[in-house]
Amino acid sequence: xxxVKAYTRAIKLNENDFRxxxxxxxxxxxxGDYHQAIPDLSRAAEIQPQRYLLYDLRGRANAMxxxxxxxxxxxxxxxxxxxxxNVYLHKALAFSQMGEFEQALLTLNKAIEIKADYGxxxxxxxxxxxxxxxxxxxxxxxxxxxxxxxxxxxxxxAREFLQEMINNEK
Numbered sequence: 001x002x003x004v005k006a007y008t009r010a011i012k013l014n015e016n017d018f019r020x021x022x023x024x025x026x027x028x029x030x031x032g033d034y035h036q037a038i039p040d041l042s043r044a045a046e047i048q049p050q051r052y053l054l055y056d057l058r059g060r061a062n063a064m065x066x067x068x069x070x071x072x073x074x075x076x077x078x079x080x081x082x083x084x085x086n087v088y089l090h091k092a093l094a095f096s097q098m099g100e101f102e103q104a105l106l107t108l109n110k111a112i113e114i115k116a117d118y119g120x121x122x123x124x125x126x127x128x129x130x131x132x133x134x135x136x137x138x139x140x141x142x143x144x145x146x147x148x149x150x151x152x153x154x155x156x157x158a159r160e161f162l163q164e165m166i167n168n169e170k
Contacts, residue, residue, distance in 0.1 A: 003027050018047035022054060034061040052081035056090055063094030071098070085115040092124065101128050119149025123158050130161070139165060 007024035010017055025040030041058040045051065059074030075091040088111035095104035108125040112118055126141030142165070145158035 001027060001031065016047055018044040018051070018054075021047070022051075025054075026057065029057060029061055032064075034064045037061045038065075050081060052078045052087065055081070056087050060090055060094055063097055066098065068098055068100070083114070085111045085118050085121065088114065089118075089121055089124070092121075096124070096128055101132055104128050117148065117150075119145040119151060119154045119158075123149075123154050123161075126158070126161065130165075135165065 004024055004027050007020045007027065010020040011024070014020070021040045021044035025037045025044060028034070028037035028040065038058055038061050041054050041061065045054040045058070048054070055074045055078035059071045059078060062071035062074060071094050075087065075094065078087045079091070088107050092104045092107035092111065095101070095107060105125060105128055108121050108128070111121040112125070115121070122141040123145040126138040126145070129135070129138035129141060139162065142158040142161045146155050146162060149155050149158070
């Protein structure tokens with residue numbers, strides 16, 4: 001990957017350039033190489049410890065590797081630095097991916113509390129309710145997303161989930 005090589009060259013020129021570590025870590029993350037992403041994100045966080053995005057992304061990488069303890073610590077730090085709805089969403093998706101559905105619900109509720117019109121959070125909460133067999137709650141969240149979300153992609157996905165639910169009831 002050309003970008004990784006470019007960031008590696010930049011790091012050799014300046015070992016304290018947190019942006020190059022962050023960007024190389026993001027490249028590794030996006031190609032699914034979480035083991036490579038974590039050291040770069042960790043080094044960037046050492047250099048720039050107040051940058052919440054580093055902990056958020058490292059938390060997602062740790063979750064993908066199944067390291068619940070490290071993921072939870074990273075998300076806790078990210079939220080401490082920036083308690084925004086997106087960080088809560090990422091934390092909830094990580095919990096869901098690790099099978100921690102009740103914790104994911106609590107975290108999604110916090111994201112929705114912060115940003116009540118956050119349709120994607122309702123959509124994801126509906127998916128979790130569905131996994132837990134709470135179909136009426138899932139239906140309510142899918143309807144909320146389908147009717148109110150401004151993102152056409154999430155509205156369409158919510159409608160698909162609702163149609164699936166209708167088809168499964170037949």
